[in-house]
Amino acid sequence: MDKVNELTCEKRSYSKEFTLHQHEFGQFLFPLQGSLDMEMAFQEVTLSPDQCFYLPPGLNHNYRSRDRNEFLILDIPTQYLPKGTNSMYMTLDSQWSAIRYLLLEEAKNPADYSALVDLTRYVTKKLQTSNPPSIDYIHQHFKEPLNLETLAAIEHYHPVYYSTWFKKQTGKSVKEYLSKLRLDEAKRLLLSTGWSMSRISEEIGFANSSSFTRWFVSHESVSPQKYRILNNR
Template identity: 25%
Template sequence: MDNAFFSRFHPRVIGVLRRDREFWLSQSKDGRTASYESTSLRNFMFVTCGAGTVTVNGALHPLSVGSVFYFPYRSKCQVAYTSEQPMQFYSVHYDYKLIEWDGSSVTCLDPQENSLPLPIVTQVSEIESFAVQMKRLYDLWQQKDADYEWQARLLFLGIVDEVRKLYAQKNEGDLVRRAIVKTMDYIKHHYAEPLEREELAEVAALSMSYFSVMFKKVAGCTPTQYITKIRLDKARQLLQTSSLTVSEVAREVGFQDPLYFARVFASHTGMPPREYRKA
């Protein structure tokens, strides 16, 4: 699971549609297929009724109620229904950028890959719950009340995140991923102590170079960045809930140099620790 991708994923919803019999009749003479030589829009879909198939660049995938599927950008795709009744589904047209933020500056990147780091088809387990979320998104888009685009983005992000989690759960048996998750838990319990990469690689039982590569792939950041995030989260809690001095807070969360702690804290939160305490 490429969490580094999803930590930068910034979508924009272009349209939300409900596809039914009229859609199929408008697509082909037989009224059962929709073909695209090269998809011009990114499309994310959820099947609510019927069954069918989606073929992407020659690879065929079955669809049924509860299937989430998408068209990779600029790909040859065909979707068809195989049930007696036309397959019905919600369709979200969207685009996205990849946003990188280091605390002081933002970089906006165009995606280099045509596909999301997800399977073309994912079968959800909680079909009713997922259907409710898709209907909420559809209704929100149709009503177009104040802030509907912002709310649609939030809903769509939540929906994509559910699919991401399902995919991650199905791959939970992967030994390397489990080793990295174990290391992340170790950091959460030992953040106040000095933590070296060699020690963390030992916890994961991986070589140092491979550990660093896989940690970023699973966690979405480097081990050092993750340690800093955990320490700063704990520091924020202490600043808000305790009477410890800034220097004492720094040492409590693993920073031996209070001045360095203050610089790191300010670069990540936008204000020094003392100001944050008053905010």
Template identity: 65%
Template sequence: MLLNEVVCEKRSYTKEYMSHQHAYGQFLFPLQGSLDIETDHQHVHLTPDYCFYLPPGFNHDYRSDDRNEFLILDIPVLYLPDRTDTMYTRLDEQWSAIRYLLLEEAGQQKAESLSHLTRYVSGKLQLQRPASVEYLHSHFREPVRLETLAAMEHYHPAYYSAWFKKQTGKTVKAYVSDLRLKEAQSLLKESSWTIGKISEETGFENASSFTRWFAGQTGFTPKQYRQLKNG
């Protein structure tokens, strides 16, 4: 069914497994209880600490085992970015505020203000990094297992790599390598740390392995790069 206007309302779900897809995007904000949602590659147990977004045309099964109430935001495609994927995110302070404002709008049903709020929420689908990508930005210095990243997105590891490349345009290994390179280049330009200290800070066991890797990435040794940038 096509959707021409934003719909924001409370809904409840049954214990029976249902299966369908929408011709619009949908945000689910749990208010009470939980919901199990299964797509081809994900299984999400949605509780009031999180929210979940389903893009248009995404087939999913769903059911609830307990008494439940959800705030649902159905978004016509004209409000959405060209391409969106599922998004599962914790309700931090900002997302909690969004849920509160949507609840207010659901009660008042003022089309203009709901439209403005929906455009803001839709914009976050482009701006917010998925949880596993955000995790890499904080932990790129450490060994990271693919299974750990996949679990954050509720993907099976066999599907996660393809999903990650679709999201970022890079493999996990290449993405981590780019993060390390940016950090190394910044430290070489802006700090007086030794090469050994910088290699440690960017997650390498020793200076020699760091030097080989850096030269392979840039064509310069770390020492040459520092002299070039600071000369």
């Protein structure tokens, strides 16, 4: 069979009994009606129609649907996939909703593969450039107290596994990643505003300016006041 013809975009329904398997291709699942329970080694997800999920090749997973259901499925051969993809859980924003609509249109015309190939390449590119939801959450809330359990729950991972997964995704621990975001924001505020140390420390989530100063010195080896003077010349 021609490699292009291995691309599959179609509607499917699933039974109430758990089924365990894996496949040697990537798969996007878009619930259209009902829900889908999925269990992986360190992750449990219940998908509903306002969400979608990507399964990488070779990942063992249990799945079932306990209600009347219909799903749009895109099976993607490995030649279309970037290396080292991980499972990804996503809420349908405007872009993913548009992708689902276009895939539904392609599913109505399975004989025309050229548009499906182009759309699949776009989807896999988006897979590479999209942040997992917990990392998006960190970027939106890094000035607030965050804990590992909250972040792991966003990805539906066990907290212990989440730490390993996060390091693989970013090359940093959660603590290091948060610290880098806060440090970059502190530097930006020091150089672009005339705010006091108290106001900056409060803005990026420190209880007081003393703790902020100690933290800043530990990273930059100069006080925030001196950093401002040296870099505003």
